[in-house]
């Protein structure tokens with residue numbers, strides 16, 4: 079299904095990064111980042127443009143092919159700052175060295191899949207590194223805009239906290255947050271879950 083969506087001529091998501099990725103990560107010193115469920119790679123590409131070595135993981139080969147094509151266009155000789163991996167996150171194992179930044183944006187799957195995936199995402203954070211999880215909040219269905227209409231795949235900050243409990247990460251913020259979205263009927267607000275955490279250096 080995702081391969082089919084990403085096969086269209088137009089980008090499915092925006093060319094630029096998600097607003098929270100931009101807001102939370104703009105001042106971080108570049109290092110090694112992984113973007114899990116990266117899709118067409120908008121967040122990984124933005125990080126690569128800012129000097130990060132960015133690894134994009136998704137089970138859609140078509141989405142990741144597009145991400146690499148965009149990297150060639152936008153990064154030129156530095157296109158290898160973006161690497162990609164076709165993998166199912168339900169069986170993905172993070173490399174032992176970990177990453178300085180782990181981004182999971184809008185991975186909307188049921189809880190029995192989400193819990194081990196977010197636990198693996200937390201495990202992938204190296205000492206001193208950070209985790210950013212952004213998702214459609216359940217309240218988005220009634221009061222927000224966009225996102226899946228299925229309450230079983232939307233989740234709260236508390237869900238994320240339960241999923242990463244025991245990972246050793248310190249939670250800096252976990253909140254229901256709004257994001258302006260331009261629609262044909264004018265500006266509306268999507269309701270997102272945003273969780274920001276870090277792993278202490280020792």
Ligand SMILES: C[S@@+](CC[C@H](N)C(=O)[O-])C[C@H]1O[C@@H](n2cnc3c(N)ncnc32)[C@H](O)[C@@H]1O
Pocket residue numbers: 080091096114115116117118119120121135136137138141165166167168182183184185186187
């Ligand atoms: C809503 S899109 C978000 C894409 C990207 N994070 C962004 O914000 O532009 C969700 C992505 O999750 C990916 N995905 C869903 N389940 C997955 C799984 N089990 N393993 C890997 N990727 C998965 C889909 O292929 C899709 O690209």
